[in-house]
Amino acid sequence: MRILIYLCIALLGYQVCAQNKETLYDFTDLPQSLLLNPGAEIHFNRHIGIPFLSQIHLNTGFKGASISDVFADDGRNINDKIENTLNTLTSNDYFTLTQQLEILNVGWRSKRNQDLYYSAGLYQELDFIVYFPKDFAVLAYQGNQDFIDTPFRFSNISLTGELLSVYHFGYNKKVDKKLTFGARAKLYSSIINFRSTKNRGTFTTVETPQGNNIYQHIISNADVNLRTSGYASLRDIESEDISDGAKQVINKFLGRALLGGNLGVGIDVGFTYKLEDQWTITGSIQDLGMIFYTKNVESYRARGNFVFEGLETPISDGNGQDVLEELEEAIPIDTISRSYVALRPVKLNGSIKYSFNRYNDGTCNCFLEGEDPPYQDAVGIQVFSQFRPKRPIYGASLFYYKRVSNFLRTKLTYTIDDFSYYNIGFLLSTHFNKINFYISANNLIEYANLAKANGASLQLGFNVLL
Amino acid sequence: MKTKKTYLFLLVIGIILLTVSCVKDLDFGQLEEVSLTPVFEADFIYSTFDISHYIPEDLPPDTEFMISESLIDTVNYDFVGTDFAIDNLERVELTIEVRNTIERNFAIEFQFLNEGDQPLGQLYSVPIQAGFGEGTAPVVSFSVPDPIVLDNAVLNQLADAKKIVVEIITPVLNTDLRGVVDIRSKASYFVNYQL
Numbered sequence A: 001m002r003i004l005i006y007l008c009i010a011l012l013g014y015q016v017c018a019q020n021k022e023t024l025y026d027f028t029d030l031p032q033s034l035l036l037n038p039g040a041e042i043h044f045n046r047h048i049g050i051p052f053l054s055q056i057h058l059n060t061g062f063k064g065a066s067i068s069d070v071f072a073d074d075g076r077n078i079n080d081k082i083e084n085t086l087n088t089l090t091s092n093d094y095f096t097l098t099q100q101l102e103i104l105n106v107g108w109r110s111k112r113n114q115d116l117y118y119s120a121g122l123y124q125e126l127d128f129i130v131y132f133p134k135d136f137a138v139l140a141y142q143g144n145q146d147f148i149d150t151p152f153r154f155s156n157i158s159l160t161g162e163l164l165s166v167y168h169f170g171y172n173k174k175v176d177k178k179l180t181f182g183a184r185a186k187l188y189s190s191i192i193n194f195r196s197t198k199n200r201g202t203f204t205t206v207e208t209p210q211g212n213n214i215y216q217h218i219i220s221n222a223d224v225n226l227r228t229s230g231y232a233s234l235r236d237i238e239s240e241d242i243s244d245g246a247k248q249v250i251n252k253f254l255g256r257a258l259l260g261g262n263l264g265v266g267i268d269v270g271f272t273y274k275l276e277d278q279w280t281i282t283g284s285i286q287d288l289g290m291i292f293y294t295k296n297v298e299s300y301r302a303r304g305n306f307v308f309e310g311l312e313t314p315i316s317d318g319n320g321q322d323v324l325e326e327l328e329e330a331i332p333i334d335t336i337s338r339s340y341v342a343l344r345p346v347k348l349n350g351s352i353k354y355s356f357n358r359y360n361d362g363t364c365n366c367f368l369e370g371e372d373p374p375y376q377d378a379v380g381i382q383v384f385s386q387f388r389p390k391r392p393i394y395g396a397s398l399f400y401y402k403r404v405s406n407f408l409r410t411k412l413t414y415t416i417d418d419f420s421y422y423n424i425g426f427l428l429s430t431h432f433n434k435i436n437f438y439i440s441a442n443n444l445i446e447y448a449n450l451a452k453a454n455g456a457s458l459q460l461g462f463n464v465l466l
Numbered sequence B: 001m002k003t004k005k006t007y008l009f010l011l012v013i014g015i016i017l018l019t020v021s022c023v024k025d026l027d028f029g030q031l032e033e034v035s036l037t038p039v040f041e042a043d044f045i046y047s048t049f050d051i052s053h054y055i056p057e058d059l060p061p062d063t064e065f066m067i068s069e070s071l072i073d074t075v076n077y078d079f080v081g082t083d084f085a086i087d088n089l090e091r092v093e094l095t096i097e098v099r100n101t102i103e104r105n106f107a108i109e110f111q112f113l114n115e116g117d118q119p120l121g122q123l124y125s126v127p128i129q130a131g132f133g134e135g136t137a138p139v140v141s142f143s144v145p146d147p148i149v150l151d152n153a154v155l156n157q158l159a160d161a162k163k164i165v166v167e168i169i170t171p172v173l174n175t176d177l178r179g180v181v182d183i184r185s186k187a188s189y190f191v192n193y194q195l
Helices: A002-012 A067-071 A078-088 A134-142 A242-260 A323-330 A444-452 B002-020 B028-033 B083-088 B152-157
Strands: A046-049 A056-062 A094-109 A116-131 A159-174 A179-196 A200-207 A215-229 A262-274 A279-293 A297-308 A333-336 A340-343 A347-358 A375-386 A393-403 A408-417 A423-432 A435-441 A456-465 B039-043 B045-050 B071-076 B089-100 B106-113 B119-128 B139-142 B148-151 B163-169 B180-191
Touching: A067 A078, A078 A134, A078 B028, A159 A242, A179 A242, A179 A279, A215 A340, A215 B039, A297 A323, A347 A393, A423 A444, A423 A456, B045 B163, B083 B089, B083 B152, B089 B106, B089 B119, B089 B152, B119 B139, B119 B152, B148 B152
Parallel strands: none
Antiparallel strands: A046 A094, A046 A456, A056 A094, A056 A456, A094 A116, A116 A159, A159 A179, A179 A215, A179 A262, A200 A215, A215 A297, A262 A279, A279 A340, A279 A347, A297 A333, A347 A375, A375 A393, A393 A408, A408 A423, A423 A435, A435 A456, B039 B180, B045 B180, B071 B163, B089 B139, B089 B148, B089 B180, B106 B119, B106 B163
């Protein structure tokens, strides 16, 4: 109980901005742009990401409240602040955590066809989202006394979590001067997965003036499930030595990351199209795929109806009344080992860009032979969407790209999404000889005090670009 | 040389960007003050006593009789005895409402029992006023006091409670009497959970 409450309060402390990488998208100076749009128009011949350091991405948050709302040192009673925050949050608010670590990322231009660019790699991803279970948080915090005849909905319970490794191979082709098309095949190896979605049913305390008792407590059409894969075998690890137990867990994770987990397939597709010389549109779909959970699957499902009217006396059968036993009979919890399939959270990106201020002073050796020098500046609009268990989330950004010099390229974004109307992001990419370092963060306005932030996202990495 | 300086400068900016991010003006010590005080309403015991089920068939009209069997029953009830209840229940309020249409006074008595059926705490009694006969509006009686409050001290006495024994105390009845006694009740659990 205590842990659950701590967790709930901790969850209140964050806000969210999903997996939108608005600064990296269409930043074609970096090979990571190919992971967001396999049809990005890139201008290098080869790239090698520094293993384990080519992209470190972290994104966390909570839509609807900030850590400051609850823990601000403002002299107000924390219980009042929790209650206010509880009243503000809805069941569509959620906590999310996304982390990615690129382990390997390489790319090369085809020797036979200079219009073809291949890329491949491996990255690890953690993606977790839990919607705020408003109804049951209210029930736990305030009880049901003030909520007679109000249904508490099990549909409020919705969460997914996945730790996986992704092997990918991408194909990027400059079809003609206007169109660049790309696709990326992905092989997923899930390390651990759990999901509880599409739950149904209600719990209601109904006043019954003409009934057997003062109330009826009704669980109606309950259908609550939790699917897990990769969890059962971890639970079965028995070790008195903590370090030995941790070692066993790591070994299992490594085995699953190396294609020993539940496998799935997916694809990214994308394009870049030049409307005119200076106008460009791009679009991409990421993670259009699914994972087949067949190994180490353990799911739980509770279904049924139950009405409690109190303890009846006299009892006709003389055996006494055991309410919990009756509840377990009415709504049994089944443990199921059946395989399941889950779609990956599809992400959509799109942009329109106007480039200007061509790099034509003759000092730039930053483009392929036969091509025009690049533009030094660009402005545009980007949109982003990601499918989530309850509904898609959206974001829209204005951006300004500035190639300060061969050495330094930057991008400034202003993003509006479900969570914030003033999210400023900034990417800085340095190119020193063939070594590239980039760092990007958003919510810069709140960066000095993340407690008040609507979200925090950070990407950084090193590449060798040839 | 100039390029190197610029490069270093930018790296420093990047590092500063990372390090200046912080979380200010927060006091996590407030967690110690967090208390959850929900109030849960739940049905308690209920029963219906219909006098027609107890009138002996062999007795003539307008004859007085006593119910030979005890209208007593024991139900499992171990909520106030759980560790959570002992540690976190501030009080429990029992509201008992009895509707009577039988023209006689009754009473209900109940008491908490431990696993071995030994009584714990006091015996609670609820007097039931006589009604006006079958088909009339029932006379509603409540516990005295209303509600019955089981405060923390009482709850500690009931720490081993596993059951409740309930008895309907019946007076001398008459074969002409008709009507029912409906017992309805609820418990309000006042939780005070400190982190």
